[in-house]
Amino acid sequence: MTAAESLDRGPLFLLDGMSLAFRAYFALPADLATSSGLVTNAIHGFASMLLSIVRDHQPGALAVAFDLPGGTFRDDLVEEYKGGRAETPEDLLPQFDLIKDLVRSLAIPLVELERFEADDVLATLATRSRDEGRAAVVVTGDRDCFQLVEDPFVRVLYNKRGVSDYALYDEAGIIERTGIEPARYAMLAALRGDPSDNLPGVPGVGEKTAAKLLHSYGDLDGIFANLAELTPKLRENLEAHEERARKNLEVMLLIRDVPLDLDPLTLDLGGWDEGVAKELYLGLEMKGLWTRTSAMLADGSFGPPSAHAGGPTADVRPQRAPAVLAGAAASELLEAARTQLRTVALSADASMMAVGLPDSDEVAVISVDSDAGAALLTSEGPSRALDVKRILRASLARGADPSVPSGDASVAGYLLDAAAGDYSLASLLDRHLPGRAQTGPEASSGQLALDTPDPARGLEDEVICVDELLAAMEPQLVELGLQSLYDDIELPLARVLARMEDRGIAIDRKVLEEISVDLTDRARALETRVQELAGHPFKVNSTKQLQEVLYEELDLPKGRKLKTGFSTDAATLEGLIGSHPIIEALLEYREVEKLRSTYGESLLAEVQVDGRIHATFRQTVARTGRLSSEQPNLHNIPVRSEEGRRFREAFIPSDGWELLAADYDQVELRIIAHLSADEGLIGAFGSGEDIHRSVAAGVYGIDPAAVSHEQRERAKMVSYGLAYGMEAFGLARRLGGDIGEAREIMDRYFEAFPGVRAYMDAAVTEARSQGFTRTALGRIRPLPELLIGNRTAQAAAERQAMNAGIQGLAADIFKVALVRLDDRLTSEGLSARIVLQIHDEVLVESPTEEHDAVQAATEEELVGAASLTVPLRVSLGWGSSWARAKG
Numbered sequence: 001m002t003a004a005e006s007l008d009r010g011p012l013f014l015l016d017g018m019s020l021a022f023r024a025y026f027a028l029p030a031d032l033a034t035s036s037g038l039v040t041n042a043i044h045g046f047a048s049m050l051l052s053i054v055r056d057h058q059p060g061a062l063a064v065a066f067d068l069p070g071g072t073f074r075d076d077l078v079e080e081y082k083g084g085r086a087e088t089p090e091d092l093l094p095q096f097d098l099i100k101d102l103v104r105s106l107a108i109p110l111v112e113l114e115r116f117e118a119d120d121v122l123a124t125l126a127t128r129s130r131d132e133g134r135a136a137v138v139v140t141g142d143r144d145c146f147q148l149v150e151d152p153f154v155r156v157l158y159n160k161r162g163v164s165d166y167a168l169y170d171e172a173g174i175i176e177r178t179g180i181e182p183a184r185y186a187m188l189a190a191l192r193g194d195p196s197d198n199l200p201g202v203p204g205v206g207e208k209t210a211a212k213l214l215h216s217y218g219d220l221d222g223i224f225a226n227l228a229e230l231t232p233k234l235r236e237n238l239e240a241h242e243e244r245a246r247k248n249l250e251v252m253l254l255i256r257d258v259p260l261d262l263d264p265l266t267l268d269l270g271g272w273d274e275g276v277a278k279e280l281y282l283g284l285e286m287k288g289l290w291t292r293t294s295a296m297l298a299d300g301s302f303g304p305p306s307a308h309a310g311g312p313t314a315d316v317r318p319q320r321a322p323a324v325l326a327g328a329a330a331s332e333l334l335e336a337a338r339t340q341l342r343t344v345a346l347s348a349d350a351s352m353m354a355v356g357l358p359d360s361d362e363v364a365v366i367s368v369d370s371d372a373g374a375a376l377l378t379s380e381g382p383s384r385a386l387d388v389k390r391i392l393r394a395s396l397a398r399g400a401d402p403s404v405p406s407g408d409a410s411v412a413g414y415l416l417d418a419a420a421g422d423y424s425l426a427s428l429l430d431r432h433l434p435g436r437a438q439t440g441p442e443a444s445s446g447q448l449a450l451d452t453p454d455p456a457r458g459l460e461d462e463v464i465c466v467d468e469l470l471a472a473m474e475p476q477l478v479e480l481g482l483q484s485l486y487d488d489i490e491l492p493l494a495r496v497l498a499r500m501e502d503r504g505i506a507i508d509r510k511v512l513e514e515i516s517v518d519l520t521d522r523a524r525a526l527e528t529r530v531q532e533l534a535g536h537p538f539k540v541n542s543t544k545q546l547q548e549v550l551y552e553e554l555d556l557p558k559g560r561k562l563k564t565g566f567s568t569d570a571a572t573l574e575g576l577i578g579s580h581p582i583i584e585a586l587l588e589y590r591e592v593e594k595l596r597s598t599y600g601e602s603l604l605a606e607v608q609v610d611g612r613i614h615a616t617f618r619q620t621v622a623r624t625g626r627l628s629s630e631q632p633n634l635h636n637i638p639v640r641s642e643e644g645r646r647f648r649e650a651f652i653p654s655d656g657w658e659l660l661a662a663d664y665d666q667v668e669l670r671i672i673a674h675l676s677a678d679e680g681l682i683g684a685f686g687s688g689e690d691i692h693r694s695v696a697a698g699v700y701g702i703d704p705a706a707v708s709h710e711q712r713e714r715a716k717m718v719s720y721g722l723a724y725g726m727e728a729f730g731l732a733r734r735l736g737g738d739i740g741e742a743r744e745i746m747d748r749y750f751e752a753f754p755g756v757r758a759y760m761d762a763a764v765t766e767a768r769s770q771g772f773t774r775t776a777l778g779r780i781r782p783l784p785e786l787l788i789g790n791r792t793a794q795a796a797a798e799r800q801a802m803n804a805g806i807q808g809l810a811a812d813i814f815k816v817a818l819v820r821l822d823d824r825l826t827s828e829g830l831s832a833r834i835v836l837q838i839h840d841e842v843l844v845e846s847p848t849e850e851h852d853a854v855q856a857a858t859e860e861e862l863v864g865a866a867s868l869t870v871p872l873r874v875s876l877g878w879g880s881s882w883a884r885a886k887g
Contacts, residue, residue: 010060012129012264013053013157014122016140017066017110021046021099023141023159025092029621029628032421034285035785037793039091044422046099047281047289050106053139053157054301060134061267063109063125065118066100074117074251087543090569098284105280106293106302107271109262116258119144123254126154129264136264137168144189144252146174149182161631179211187220190248195601199248202241204234220245270303288427343384343407343470344376344391345462353377354459356384356467363463365456374398382406386425386466388491389619392498404492409466411490412473414620415482419782423620425465432472485778485812490619493815496822496834497617497627504612505835505843508881509604511650516600523596526589533582540589543568554580595638599647606632617837624804625779625811627837635838648883651836653845658878660832661885662858663841665873666691667813669719671806674868675776678755685870692716698752699745718749760802767801775808777816813872814840817865824857836882843882851878 024045032041053059103110111121122138122145129136130153138145141159148154149171156169167173174182191210193201205213217223224242227235238245274297281290296302343356346368354365355376366373378400384407385391395402410423413432420431477483531537534553538545547565550556556579559572566572570590576583606613613632621628629635637647653659669691673681684694689704696715697704750757764786767773772782781804785797818837821844825832832846832854842862846854855876862874879885 010058011135011137012061012063012125012267013057013059014125014136014138015050015053015062015064016118016122016138016142016145017046017064017099017103018096018118019141020049020139020159021092021096023161024049025089025095027161029421030091031623035793038094038284040095040098040284040286042092042095043098043102043284044286044289047102047286047293048424049139049159050103051289051292051296054296057137057157058301059137059269061264061269063111063262063267064100064103065111065121065125066096067118068112068114087541087568090567093564101280105272105277107269107273107306109267111260111262113258113260116255120255120258121260123148123256124258124260125262125264127256130154132263132265134264144186144194144254146178147182147185147252147254149174179208180214184214184219186249186252186254187214189252190220190245191223193248194252195597197251199251200244201248202245203237205237209234220249268303269301271306272297272302273306288422288424288430291430292426343463343466344388345385345459345466346377346391346394347459350394352456352459354456354463356463363460365459368394384408384466384470386410386428386462389494389498389501392495393501396498396502402495402498404495406491407470407474408491408494409469409473410620411494412470412477412486415486415490415780416473416476416480417782418623418625418780419784425462425469428469428473429465432469480780481778482780489777489812489815489819492819492823493619496818497619499822500834500837501614501616503833503835503845504608504610504614505845506612506652506654507603507607508650508652509607509611512600512604512607512647515646515650516596516604519592519596519600523589523593526585526592529585530582530589533580533585540586541593546586550576550582554582556580556583595647599637602632603647603650615836622811623781623800624807625775625781625815626807626839627811627815629838634836637838645883648886649881651843651882652880657845657847658851658880659835659882659885660844660846660854660858661841661877661879661882662844662862663875663886664814664862665875666719667810667840667872668806670868670870670872671809671813672719672756672759673870675805675809676753676755676759677869678753678759680753681756682869692719695719695749695753699748701752714745715749718746763805764798764801767797767804773801773804773808775805775812777809777812779808779812781808809866810840813866817862818842820861820865821858824861825854828853828857830854830857843885 021042025042028041028045030039030041032044033039054062100110111125112118113121119140119142122140126136126138126148130150133153135153135155137155137157138148139157139159143158145156146158146169149156149169151171156174158167158169159165160167167177169177171182174180174185178185178188180188188207188210191202191205191213192207193199201210213223217226224238227238230238274294277293277297278290281287281293297305345354347353351368352365353368353373353376354363356363366376368374368377377395378398379395380401380403382403383391383405385405386409388405388408388411392402392405409425409428413420413423413428417431420427474486477486527540530540534549538549540546543564546568550568551558551566556576558566559575560567570587573583573587577587603613606615608614613634615629615634616631618628618630627635638645651659669681670685672678673685680698681695684691684698687694690712692712692715693704693707696707696711699715699718700707700711763773767783768786771784771787772780774780781800783797783801783804785793786801814837818834821842822834825834825844830846830850830853832844832850834842835845836843842858844854844858855878859874859876863872866872877885877887879887
């Protein structure tokens with residue numbers, strides 16, 4: 001076979017299974033699970049990635065590589081290799097095997113090799129493919145594979161984050177990203193280091209410095225031979241860490257000749273059995289994904305079926321309206337659309353958009369960079385879309401001030417079923433328009449959109465599908481009493497969140513860097529302390545080695561038994577406090593290490609060129625209605641520990657401005673008092689005293705002045721625990737006591753406030769009869785587990801029923817407050833803007849001269865967001881950072 005014939009067969013796509021599985025797991029919510037409780041977020045994400053790759057790139061063949069358990073030759077070279085990695089989440093471990101089953105069900109080769117990493121397998125296959133003249137694309141989230149890129153045969157499709165944010169790199173792309181060509185990328189990485197693999201680099205040598213050194217001196221030998229030409233500090237650091245850099249290079253170079261019995265030229269798509277694949281998908285309750293997969297099996301995207309299989313049974317294709325490609329002939333239609341947008345879709349790279357034209361079945365597809373496209377994107381008319389906030393944010397980025405959207409298919413789907421978890425176009429079609437499949441590439445649905453053969457068709461199809469979905473779903477919103485929640489809260493909120501994302505919040509990089517360095521030093525010291533207490537060095541983050549130390553060498557009490565051995569999770573370790581000094585040291589190490597890896601490094605990586613973090617806020621994740629945050633997850637900025645509170649010092653206002661932090665006081669407890677109408681709890685709020693002291697007085701039957709600090713804290717734990725459905729077992733863990741003591745405290749609480757118990761019981765009874773809960777503002781939370789499933793699932797659903805009304809109403813109130821405050825700041829012509837939302841707290845960035853007006857507006861709009869039996873109260877504080885504003 002000639003090289004030309006090899007290229008004509010289509011590229012070989014080589015997937016890093018482990019890397020993509022981890023990315024999928026952390027990108028999708030952990031409540032994406034089967035009815036039996038099996039978490040499937042990584043499987044969902046991986047399957048979506050796979051479908052997108054096949055759909056958008058039309059590979060000639062696929063192969064997936066996975067790491068095998070056990071060490072590799074790199075562990076022999078560097079003892080602490082990958083030692084800084086956190087323990088793999090327990091609910092991810094079983095998903096690895098299921099992902100492998102999914103790969104096999106589609107007849108895709110799965111390649112694993114002992115003592116070698118998946119990267120080495122990918123490197124070997126890519127190199128063999130190159131040598132045989134067949135193009136290869138390595139799909140991974142690991143930068144080590146940048147060294148494999150070689151025009152024209154080897155490229156890397158790099159997963160930057162999540163399940164949909166990708167970049168396709170050739171040699172020019174690697175140079176643009178890193179400053180060095182692929183052949184020398186491993187040298188750059190060796191100098192820079194790789195924290196994810198616990199391979200520190202040369203101090204003071206970042207990526208830019210490393211690239212500059214390599215351009216000047218060629219390679220590591222050249223750099224170390226010319227140290228005299230460098231600045232004193234750089235020379236000193238390189239001299240002291242030459243061995244480290246050379247060892248890093250030895251570890252980072254991928255092996256291109258591992259022993260594999262696999263010839264890339266023999267790989268082709270096909271050989272699958274639809275029955276096998278369908279059984280796996282439906283067994284994992286992935287009906288929406290199966291609809292997409294079966295359609296692609298039917299159209300030949302995965303090659304022919306096995307000779308022994310029946311093949312797919314249906315090819316359902318929707319009727320499609322004609323597209324009007326933007327040009328002179330479409331100018332009149334586009335002019336009308338500028339002032340009356342019907343439905344909008346935007347490509348993943350925001351380069352193209354489609355608009356459903358008013359009073360027409362036609363769809364205009366146009367380049368955003370064109371004059372007409374720019375005018376459409378900056379239109380202030382109402383719009384409808386899938387994930388309309390994304391359209392609004394793109395519009396804001398171009399200087400527009402868009403109006404409140406008139407429809408959002410993902411938000412509508414979320415309100416109709418907050419437990420579904422997946423509000424992608426394919427999933428919504430599967431649930432609300434069964435049999436209506438999406439055709440064409442989903443270029444604007446958050447999936448891969450690189451090298452799409454017909455992106456215009458995909459955008460056009462999305463517009464048509466969204467129109468059909470909203471026509472089907474919006475009457476259901478009216479029927480279920482959700483119309484006001486949709487029109488008056490969720491849709492206006494989409495614009496508020498888009499504004500928050502567009503503005504972002506300023507960051508003091510120096511403060512973040514200082515915190516990160518300090519945490520790194522502390523983590524290393526604590527890791528050494530843990531090893532000293534164990535009596536020998538070991539990889540503290542290795543579950544297997546930690547199990548051996550704790551349960552075999554130190555013979556500590558064993559907790560839960562898992563497939564991989566006895567658990568070493570936080571809950572288990574907390575139960576072992578006092579049994580050996582290593583436990584306290586280990587817990588402290590994990591806390592510091594988590595702060596270092598999760599916030600110290602990742603927050604710095606999220607600071608954009610304008611010096612601000614532009615997080616993404618999502619409306620359709622939490623079943624209770626609460627908002628969530630990602631890229632980065634600012635909702636997880638820790639506040640309980642002093643170390644965690646330090647991070648808030650890095651969040652600052654613009655120069656000459658100040659930050660206002662406004663936080664609801666005891667909002668959940670006030671909602672409990674309102675919903676339960678308990679006279680004692682209402683009276684406790686009305687007394688004007690410390691609410692937790694008043695509650696403790698009622699629980700213990702004593703005068704408030706006689707309440708001890710311990711009694712106050714215990715009563716406080718019960719109060720807040722009730723808002724999350726906590727039972728005696730959970731309280732006992734918080735108190736550090738036994739279940740009997742915890743149950744006694746809770747019994748006292750309910751005796752003092754009987755209306756609370758009555759409300760909780762009534763909430764469960766009502767949810768059981770309806771199969772869902774409903775907040776005062778109409779929000780529905782489905783709880784099918786109350787009626788089906790085992791007793792454990794039912795008990796969990798009962799706890800959720802108890803807290804759904806509380807958490808849901810708190811979410812509704814906060815959303816109303818955000819909409820009211822944003823409207824107030826805008827209507828009064830103030831420059832101040834909301835920049836961050838965290839749980840029950842909002843941060844407003846304000847010019848100093850607007851101080852009084854902004855404070856009055858914020859307090860009035862937050863307090864006025866709801867009328868409860870117990871009035872809402874807000875704590876406000878100003879400062880030159882988030883920490884100072886919080887006092």
